[in-house]
Amino acid sequence: MKYFEDIRVGDTYAVGRYTFNSDEIKAFATRFDPQLFHLDEDAAAASHFGALCASGWHTAVVWMRLMVDFRRRLTDEARARGEPVAGVGPALGFRELKWLKPVYVGDTIDYASEVTETRISNSCPGFGLMTLLSTGVNQNGEAVISFLSTAFVERRPGAI
Amino acid sequence: MKYFEDIRVGDTYAVGRYTFNSDEIKAFATRFDPQLFHLDEDAAAASHFGALCASGWHTAVVWMRLMVDFRRRLTDEARARGEPVAGVGPALGFRELKWLKPVYVGDTIDYASEVTETRISNSCPGFGLMTLLSTGVNQNGEAVISFLSTAFVERRPGAI
Numbered sequence: 001m002k003y004f005e006d007i008r009v010g011d012t013y014a015v016g017r018y019t020f021n022s023d024e025i026k027a028f029a030t031r032f033d034p035q036l037f038h039l040d041e042d043a044a045a046a047s048h049f050g051a052l053c054a055s056g057w058h059t060a061v062v063w064m065r066l067m068v069d070f071r072r073r074l075t076d077e078a079r080a081r082g083e084p085v086a087g088v089g090p091a092l093g094f095r096e097l098k099w100l101k102p103v104y105v106g107d108t109i110d111y112a113s114e115v116t117e118t119r120i121s122n123s124c125p126g127f128g129l130m131t132l133l134s135t136g137v138n139q140n141g142e143a144v145i146s147f148l149s150t151a152f153v154e155r156r157p158g159a160i
Numbered sequence: 161m162k163y164f165e166d167i168r169v170g171d172t173y174a175v176g177r178y179t180f181n182s183d184e185i186k187a188f189a190t191r192f193d194p195q196l197f198h199l200d201e202d203a204a205a206a207s208h209f210g211a212l213c214a215s216g217w218h219t220a221v222v223w224m225r226l227m228v229d230f231r232r233r234l235t236d237e238a239r240a241r242g243e244p245v246a247g248v249g250p251a252l253g254f255r256e257l258k259w260l261k262p263v264y265v266g267d268t269i270d271y272a273s274e275v276t277e278t279r280i281s282n283s284c285p286g287f288g289l290m291t292l293l294s295t296g297v298n299q300n301g302e303a304v305i306s307f308l309s310t311a312f313v314e315r316r317p318g319a320i
Contacts, residue, residue: 031225032221032222032224032225033221033224033225033228034225034228035228048249048250049250055224056251056253057217057220057221057224060217061192061193061217061221062192064192064193064215064217065191065192065193065194068193068194068195089208090208090209090259091216091259092258092259093216093256093257093258093259093307094257095255095256095257096253096255097253097254097255097257098252098253099250099251099252099253147253
């Protein structure tokens with residue numbers, strides 16, 4: 001990741017893309033969200049969703065996985081260029097998570113995150129706080145999930 | 161579930177209890193949050209967490225699983241008494257999700273949900289909206305997660 005001083009409001013990250021298949025939708029739902037419209041095609045067809053669709057929690061945790069991979073790629077690329085790499089602190093939570101549309105079998109979701117706010121941390125002066133608006137958009141251009149998160153990002157050495 | 165008219169602000173549900181073991185913490189993290197402090201005891205010991213701990217998303221989706229089981233028990237019990245069962249609509253999202261403390265291997269989390277607001281839906285007059293404040297508390301009485309969610313609950317037939 002970049003240092004806090006190099007992050008600008010409006011910066012946008014193409015976090016990753018994922019296609020939801022029926023086996024993974026059912027496997028996640030069996031373990032964490034065993035409602036019939038996430039488990040069984042016929043029951044889903046008779047539900048208000050009309051077809052098998054992923055647990056909303058599944059669409060959220062796929063973002064987490066893609067974000068971990070995305071940060072790792074950025075870190076590896078920076079190291080390959082001989083550049084220093086800023087540390088990222090733990091996430092403290094999420095706000096305003098909205099499931100806007102169902103995610104059906106075969107839907108491909110593009111996840112992106114945009115920097116909407118930056119400020120220096122009061123409690124940890126070596127870190128800044130970056131707020132991201134993250135969204136998932138399906139192959140028809142419809143937003144299916146959105147949420148806000150705030151993470152600690154290391155400040156450039158000597159910036160304090 | 162009860163009908164909307166039978167739900168009161170302040171009603172509290174003991175949703176369920178779950179003990180996080182190391183195999184499940186690692187299996188979830190391998191798939192959805194492969195950061196070293198969720199995967200490897202030694203790396204976790206050297207991190208700011210100090211020991212292997214569950215992904216925050218893992219502590220959230222366990223609530224979902226327990227809530228599905230809890231609702232199913234309530235429904236089965238009501239049917240066994242010959243009572244009608246109110247439908248629950250899909251969740252639209254959640255707000256203010258906070259990871260307040262790490263969840264370490266062996267921690268037992270008690271999840272509870274309290275009704276904090278009720279109102280009739282403007283868009284779907286056959287339903288009410290129930291807002292829940294859900295929390296997870298560990299065996300030392302420390303809150304580890306909290307969030308707000310709002311769900312549709314069917315109104316009593318004849319109440320409209």
